[in-house]
Amino acid sequence: MRRRLGAAAMAVMIVVLVLGAYVVPGFVIRTTASIAGPPFLTTIDGRAVALVGYDDDGMPGLRPGGLSSGVLAIDVATGDTVWDAKLPDATWEPVVVAAGERYVYVRHTFGVAIIELDDGDTVARDEDVDGLGDEVPHGRWDNYVYDPRREAVLFATDEGETRQFPLDEVAAVAADDATQDTWGCQLGREGGAAPITYDVTRAVTETRDVGLVPPDGTPAGLATTRLHVVEDGVRRELSPVDFHDAGLVQEVVPRLPPERACAGVDWPYDIVEPGEEAVLTTAGLAGGHVVVQSSAGPNDEESRRLTVVDVRTGAITATLDVRGGVAVASTAPSGEVVLVVEADWEGPFGSPGGPWPTDHVVIVGTDGAVRDIVVAEKGWFGL
Amino acid sequence: MRRRLLVILALVVAAAGAGVAALAAGGVDGPTRPSLDLAVTTVDGRDVAVVAYEHEAGGAMGRILWAFSREVTIRVAAIDLGTGEHLWDREISTAYPGIEAGVLAAGDGYAYVTTDDGLVIVDLDDGGVVARDDGIDGLGAAYLASLTAYDYDAATNAVVTLTSGGEVLAVPVGTTTAEPAGADAVTRWRDVLNTGTVRDLYGNQPGTTSKSALAADGSSIDLNTWATRTDFYLLDTGADRYGVAAGSGFLVLEALEHPHSRLSIVDPETYEPAHTYRLPGTLRQVVNAPGDRVLILTENDEYTGLLVVATAGGFTEFVVGAPGMRWF
Structure with missing residues (x-):
């Protein structure tokens, strides 16, 4: 009798453990995504699309393989997911640096991955990619950089040689002398360009x-x-709306180095004036809106609030509470503003959804309405 | 056999109980750090200093508590300036990391404490919180959760504050309701309050000593001309211009000595020291208090705050903080 009771207790304990470890987190805690870099805007089948690389740090739940990273393609006009593709293992902090007609180039901490534009399937990564040199060059912010003038993704090998992927090529080739002279001192792990601060607000346009x-x-x-x-x-x-501790969200676009700027320049390669590394424009202004980022209240310095205001009428077209504010803003050619924000979840039944903030994508439409897109959202059991 | 087991069990239970009781009675004495802003008033005919201080749980119980949570509390105490007795000592915040707090004013039944979370009005009789933050009548949700949004206006004997709507309100000392401040007070304070000149209230007051100072009667004291005792410094209360630490018939001077300096109470005519006191820690704050007293904040070698009261009769030091027993 006593033994049977013990067995029952053990069974209950195992069930509780399984529920606690897999089912409850997968259900309640929906995900934790972090987005490392700016979105890349391109078109797929004529639709304007934002490509966003993310780390999925959420509870693995019942998912095989545990934590992962991926790339999300979002239709900018509708907010729909075009595709959401898992990246190979150990491609942390992925950032989409460029996309051609066929391929997308994704920088990550340890190297580069090339994926299909149509569905996000991985074509090649790191060691599988031809032309990277003896060692896969690491993917710091100043390596695997897109130059739209050359339509090529440039990088420095571990030996310091400048090489490039022409768009839609899966093999890297040596860069010509002009490219070497323009980019040679801006790439790679020795020296290189200064990191860009993307989360900038300003008081005046x-x-x-x-x-x-x-x-x-x-x-x-x-x-x-x-x-x-x-x-x-x-x-x-x-x-007549009061904002507390407010600024206008800025779109930050890194400046390309002037042609042949690196020719004959020695370390520390000061080819750009400090403060001139990027061009700042007020996000959405060209489309007739500004995005005001402010404190949620006079005594709430921790939480940030976004307010979209029509600059012709003064009407507030949308407000959105985000926890940590805007990390980066990009404008699509069609006029929508794509924001990466650090925000909260909304769990089931109005619960907070989890203990950590997670990165969302917010799209400010041309009409000033916002779409809040939860990245790497999971369903039941974390699947 | 069974009886022996019971006896052992009883002994174990008794030992455990005694241990818990000892821990509880031992309290959570630990380092205290008095705020630089303190006020002096009278409660039941006794002169008291109302002091806000930061307290870290110490002792055996404190170490156990620290294992579970970072326990830093902000407390306010009323300390009898004659005996050092704590009339009361009450907790006003358990936030971690600890918030800063300073007593702006005390009198007519209430003490006014500014904190990073807003104003706290404390009953002088028992230390109970009467109203705080957004719960203050007349202020409510318009309050600012900011240390520098509150200050004491001596001219009107009121605590002044800025609201989130840009209005200047005043809480006259002795009341608990905020009302619009008078025009003069508004002019004095509207662009001063909440301007972010943050002081480190748990740090040291800069410039607590100087070579020359003005006495209350306007006469100037200059130790530089006084050739024989140039190693002495005047204790400076940091009042509007120079305020010399003095009572009627005495001055307090500091002599810099290693490792700790020495304070002396001297005759203002002859500079003859009547009493001396070796400061156990840094000279953190000096204020003149009613009743011909000079109050000095320092700390002992266990990092516990000390309130030193200097009178014509000598120095008396009191430990700041009596958090008492730990209640579960």
Whole structure:
């Protein structure tokens, strides 16, 4: 009798352990994704698509293979997933650097992967790729860089030689002298270009027509601002909404090195003035919207809130609470703004969904509406 | 056989119980760090200093607690300036990492404590929190969770604050309700409050000593001209201009000695030291207090804050913080 009771208790314990380890996390905690770099915007079958590389750090649940990384192709107009492809093992922090007609080039911590544009299937990675040299060059921010002038992905081998993938080629070839002179000092692990800060906000647009200004009579101790516009030389308040600790989200595009800038330059390769490494433009402004990132409240410095405002009418077209704010903003040729944000989950029944923040993709449409896309979302049992 | 087992069991239970009781009674005494901003007032006819301090759980119990959670609490105590007795000592925050707190004013029944989370109004009789943060009448949700958004306006004897809407409100000392501040007070404070000139309230007051200072009657004291005792410094209270640490009939001077400096109470005419005191730690804060007292904050070699009271009769040191027994 006592032995049977012990067996029953043991069975219950095993069930609880299995539930706790696999089923509950997979269900409640939906995923934890981190997105390392900016999205790459291209077209697939005529649709504007954002390609986003991500690490899936979520609970593995019942998934075989555990943690993974992948690339997500999102239709920018509809927010639909075109495809969501798993990358091979050990391709951490993937960043899509370029896409041609057939292939997508993905930099990751230890090297590079080439995947199909149509479905994300891996074509070749690291050691399988021809022309990388004796050792696979590591994928730091300044290696495997796209140069649209040459339509090629450039990298430095471990020996310091500049090589390139012409778009839609799966083998790397030596770069010509002009390319070597332009990029030789900007690539690779020795020296190289400075890392770019993408999470930038500014108080005033580059045209200085739209800006965040403290309302008249605001005490010095308050970081309250409102949106103002300048029309015909006259400044007026655009909307009566107070923002706390706010800035306009900027699109940051790294500057390409000038042609032959590296010729004859010695270390430390100061070919770009500090502060001139990137071009900043106010995200969405060309399409008639600005994205204001602010504190959620005067006493809530931890949580960030995004507010999309129409700069013609002053109307707020969308607000979205994000935890850590915008990591990077990119504008699609069709006018949508693609943002990577650090946000929370929403779990089932209004539960918080999990303990860690996760990176989302947010698309601000040309009408100013936002779509919030959870990356690497999992279903029941973590599958 | 069974009886022997029972006896052993009883002994084990008794030992465990005694251990837990000893731990609880031993309390959580540990390092305390008094805030530089303290206030002096009268409670039941006794002069008390109202001091906010940071407390780390110490002792055997504290070490056990630290294993489970980082326990740093912010407490406020009313310390009798004559006896050092803590009239009360109450916890106002258990947030980790610990928040900063400073007592802005005390009097007429209440003490006003500014913290990183907002204003805390404490009952002077028992240390109970009367209202805090967004629970203060007249302030409510417009409060700012900021240490520098609150200050003491001596001219109107009120605690002034900025609201998130940009208004300056005042809580007159002795009340618990915020009301619009007078025009003069608004002019004085609207661009001063919450401007982020953050002080490290658990650090040291800069410039607590100087070679020359102004006394309360406006006369100037300059030790540089006083050739024989140039190793002495005046204790400076850091008041608006120079405030010399003094009572009626005495001055407090510091002599820099290694490793700890020596304080002396001297006659303002002859500079003859009547009492001396070796500072066990750094000279963190000096303020003049009513009743011809000079209050000095320092710490002992166990990093526990000390409140040193200097009067014409000598120095008396009191340990800051009596967190008491650990209740479960």
